[in-house]
Amino acid sequence: MSGDFWFDALLGVLLLVLALATIQARQLAAAVMLYVVFGLMLALAWARLGAADLALAEAAIGAGLTGALLFSALARQPKSITPPVRAGKMAPLAALMLCISMGTVLGWTLWQLPLQPAHSQLPAALEQLGSSGTEHLVTAVLLNFRAWDTLLELLVLLLALLGTRLVAAPEPAALQHWPLARQWSIRLLPLLVLVAFFVLWRGATAPGGAFQAGALLAAALVVLRLNGQLPMLSFGAWWVRALILAGVLAFLLAGLLSLWLNWQPEQAVQWLSWPLPLAKGLILLIELCATLAIGLTLTLLVVGERKELTA
Numbered sequence: 001m002s003g004d005f006w007f008d009a010l011l012g013v014l015l016l017v018l019a020l021a022t023i024q025a026r027q028l029a030a031a032v033m034l035y036v037v038f039g040l041m042l043a044l045a046w047a048r049l050g051a052a053d054l055a056l057a058e059a060a061i062g063a064g065l066t067g068a069l070l071f072s073a074l075a076r077q078p079k080s081i082t083p084p085v086r087a088g089k090m091a092p093l094a095a096l097m098l099c100i101s102m103g104t105v106l107g108w109t110l111w112q113l114p115l116q117p118a119h120s121q122l123p124a125a126l127e128q129l130g131s132s133g134t135e136h137l138v139t140a141v142l143l144n145f146r147a148w149d150t151l152l153e154l155l156v157l158l159l160a161l162l163g164t165r166l167v168a169a170p171e172p173a174a175l176q177h178w179p180l181a182r183q184w185s186i187r188l189l190p191l192l193v194l195v196a197f198f199v200l201w202r203g204a205t206a207p208g209g210a211f212q213a214g215a216l217l218a219a220a221l222v223v224l225r226l227n228g229q230l231p232m233l234s235f236g237a238w239w240v241r242a243l244i245l246a247g248v249l250a251f252l253l254a255g256l257l258s259l260w261l262n263w264q265p266e267q268a269v270q271w272l273s274w275p276l277p278l279a280k281g282l283i284l285l286i287e288l289c290a291t292l293a294i295g296l297t298l299t300l301l302v303v304g305e306r307k308e309l310t311a
Contacts, residue, residue, distance in 0.1 A: 007048075008048060011044065011045055011048065012045070014041055015038065015041055015042060018037060018041060019038060022034040022038055028074055029074060032070045032074055035066075035067065036067035036070075037063075038063075039059070039063030039064075039066065039067065040059060042062060042063075043055045043056075043058040043062065043063065046058055053138055053208070053212065056208065056212040056216075057211060057212055057215060060212060060216050060218075060219055064215070064216075065215065065218055065222060065298055065302055068219070068226060068302060068303075069222075069302045071226075072302070072303065125140070125145060128140075128145070131279075132144040132145065132279060133274055133276065133278075133280040133282070133283050134205070134279070134280060134283055135205045136203060136205050136206055136208075138209070139209055142209065143209075143287065144273075144274060144279065144283065147251070147255075147272040150251070150290075151248070151251045151255075151272070154248050154251065154293060155248060157293075157294065157298075158245070158248060158297065161235075161301055186229070189220045189223060189224060192219065192220040193220050195216060196213045196214075196216035196217040196291070197213060199212050199213045199216060200287055200291050209287060210247075210286075210287040210290035210291045210294060211290075211294060213287075213291045213294075213295075214290065214291045214292070214295040214297075215294065217294075218295045218296075218297075218298035218299045221233075221295060221296075222299055222302050222303050225299065226303060233300060235300060240296060240300075243292045244293050244300075246290075246292055246293050247286070247290035247292070247293030248293070249289070250285060250289035250290070251272075251290075254272070254274070254282050255272045257278075258271065258272060258273055258274055258275070259271060261275050
C-alpha cells in the first residue's frame, strides 16, 4: 500500500480519537483546545479529499471562529460550577449501542450509493464554464449557475444575526486581556486581512471566494475585539447595517439588472443570469459585498455589542 493510504488512514483514526477525546474531556479548557485541533485536522481531511473550499471554510469557521467563541464563553464561566450529574452504569453501554447502530445504518447507506452519479451535471457545467464570467467551476456554480442558493445563504445569515440580537443579553463583566495576544494581533492580523482579500480575488480562478474570505475577515475582527483593540461594533450604526445588507442588496440589484438586460418579449425571464460581457465584473462586485457582509455578520454573532471587550 502507498504512503498516501497510510497517511489518510492515520488521519481518519486521529479524527475519531480527537472527537472522542473532546467529548470525554473532564476539563472545559482541554475540551475546547481539543475541539480546535479537531477542526484543523478536519480541514486537512477536506484538503486531502480535494475539497479546498470546504477546507478553507472549516479552518476559518470550524477551528478559528468557533474556537474563539468557545474560549470567550469559557472565560465567562463562574469559578464555582455545579458538578455534572453522574450517569447510570448502563449509560456507556447504551451510548456504544447507539453509535454502532448509527454507524451500521450510515455504512449501509454509503455502500448502496453508486460509484458514479446517475445524472451528473458536471459535463454540462464544464461546457458552460466559458460563458459564466469566471474560470473557477465552484465560483461559477455558486454565483452564476445556482446563484439562488448563495442569495438564500446570505439571507439565512442575516436572519441568524437578527435572531441573535433578539435573545442576546448584555454582559457587564470585564475581561482581562493577555498582553502576548494583543502583541500577536497587532503584528499578524493585518496579514490575515490581506490573505482574506487575496482568497476573495483568487476565487475566480482557484478555490476561495466570498464565504472563505468573509470567514477569514471575521476571524481577524473577532481576535481584535477579544483583545480589546477594536471599538464596539454596533448594529445601530448606519455603516454597519449598510455593510451587513450589502451582500443581499448587491445580489438583488444585480438580479434586477439581469432582468433588464436579458428581457425580451414573449420569452422566459432570466433572473440572476448575468450577460457574458458583464458577468465577471458583477460576480466580483457581489463577492466583495458578500465578503464584507459575511465578515461583519459573523463578527457580531461571535462578539456582538459587548462594551466590556473594549480596552
